[in-house]
Amino acid sequence: MTLLEIHRLSLDLEVDGELRRIIHDVTLELDDGEAVGLVGESGAGKSMTSRAVIRLLPRGARLGGEVEFDGRSVPAMDARALRAYRSRDVAMIFQDARSHINPVRTIGAFLTEALVERGERKADAVTVVSELLETVGIHDVPHRLRQYPHELSGGMLQRVMIAAALAIRPRLLLADEPTTALDVTTQAEVMAHLDRQRRGRGLAMLFVTHDLELAAAVCDRIAVIYAGCLVEECPASTVHDRVLHPYTAGLLASRPSATRRAARLAAIPGRPQAAYEIAPGCPFVARCPYVVDLCRTTRPPLRLIGASRVACHRAEELAGQLSVGRFSGEERARA
Ligand SMILES: Nc1ncnc2c1ncn2[C@@H]1O[C@H](COP(=O)(O)OP(=O)(O)O)[C@@H](O)[C@H]1O
Ligand SMILES: [Mg+2]
Structure with a gap:
């Protein structure tokens, strides 16, 4: 039974007298x-x-969308x-x-x-x-x-x-x-x-x-959330062999592991962006090794693929090919 339903949550906070978007669009059920x-x-x-x-939430926060706990609206x-x-x-x-x-x-x-x-x-x-x-x-x-x-x-x-x-x-x-x-x-x-x-x-x-x-x-x-947007949701059991969003693959690459040498320890190139900084396209566009023109212009919606939901235009095409190595430098030169 659904206990918690977060539906198209958005959040704006006031910073120096201006409203800043902190969360764009988060939909999640528990x-x-x-x-x-x-x-x-x-x-x-x-x-x-x-x-x-x-x-x-901080004073002056503006919440959009809905949060329901056991059928009751929390904002209400x-x-x-x-x-x-x-x-x-x-x-x-x-x-x-x-x-x-x-x-x-x-x-x-x-x-x-x-x-x-x-x-x-x-x-x-x-x-x-x-x-x-x-x-x-x-x-x-x-x-x-x-x-x-x-x-x-x-x-x-x-x-x-x-x-x-x-x-x-x-x-x-x-x-x-x-x-x-x-x-x-x-x-x-x-x-x-x-x-x-x-x-x-x-x-x-x-x-x-x-x-x-x-x-x-x-x-x-x-x-998985990036710059205030939910980019992928998947069963925990698939994380190690089948992630569908390049950002999730980057997160996996960013952690030390027994099989990869510390010297090649990857971090995702560039710095994390805040929700208010991102352009109209995919939030991850500035750091993604798989970017194509469409990514720059159109925000990818969350789509159901197998047991996952993913917000990437190239998700099907890249399925099974997302390489942890691509984030660790050795493939980026060729990307
Ligand atoms: N009280 C606040 N007023 C304005 N901006 C805030 C406040 N708290 C957090 N932020 C901004 O909101 C964004 C999201 O913050 P947060 O939810 O704390 O991130 P995370 O927990 O993922 O590290 C960040 O860009 C942060 O700088
Ligand atoms: Mg935090």
């Missing part, structure tokens, strides 16, 4: 219990897309409905836990707050969050509950954030780069806890990351 990875480079609009789902919710939605249906895990946890309140107060606010007894709330802390690998719980955020490491605090998100028993988790700020070993541990808890509870998750391979490992489907 089923109950399904995990979708929203992947793209920095500035692509991943955070803003996930924040639109919970309506946590009044203050009371929005509060209920945020305290029961959907929970967000932010990249930087420290700046989202009140520094002058104890971990216990932070964790139980939402439950107490919605009318649950304090003692019951403490029991619930204590069990949750154990499940995300935090021991000596009574002591932890009395501590303040500055007494915990970044990894510990992110586990607290995950426990807080699970505590409200939401149906949807929004996880915005939940492990990016952590060191590599801690990243793997925290990710494993998040993944296990999400699966165990059958929660849907929108997992925001710049790391395509990580997304493919923990999600059912992948949605």
Whole structure:
């Protein structure tokens, strides 16, 4: 069953008195219990897309299109409905836990707050969050509950954030780069806890990351966003052998792998563009090794090809030929 439906989402933000387009056109669905990875480079609009789902946007933001959760329009919710939605249906895990946890309140107060606010007894709330802390690998719980955020490491605090998100028993988790700020070993541990808890509870998750391979490992489907446009959506299982958009192939090429040498480590040529910078054609035109004239003039619509949706004029023609090497330099000279 469809739980979340994002339909033709657009977003404008005010920058220096001018409205700037941050998201062009994002259409995405999540089923109950399904995990979708929203992947793209920095500035692509991943955070803003996930924040639109919970309506946590900068002041003056103008939202277009529709976001429906379980058939209810999120943009149309009044203050009371929005509060209920945020305290029961959907929970967000932010990249930087420290700046989202009140520094002058104890971990216990932070964790139980939402439950107490919605009318649950304090003692019951403490029991619930204590069990949750154990499940995300935090021991000596009574002591932890009395501590303040500055007494915990970044990894510990992110586990607290995950426990807080699970505590409200939401149906949807929004996880915005939940492990990016952590060191590599801690990243793997925290990710494993998040993944296990999400699966165990059958929660849907929108997992925001710049790391395509990580997304493919923990999600059912992948949605790739470039300059505020959704360019490809595909089953996670096909990411390694059949991506259809040149940008997705570029993302795959940008990650170190055991089979490619670090010296040939590819990055996509050029820099990521912001949504407000792109011309009328394909958003990826300035960096794409496969560009033809049509790409410069006409924005490709998302089209269904097999189990994927892709916004590339040449998708059929290039299917199976998109080369990771093409992005790593050795083929670009010949392109
Ligand atoms: N508060 C804001 N006001 C204006 N522009 C913003 C604001 N926050 C983010 N942006 C811009 O919106 C675009 C998308 O940002 P974001 O969703 O944070 O990207 P991502 O999470 O993919 O790195 C970027 O170009 C960024 O500079
Ligand atoms: Mg972000």
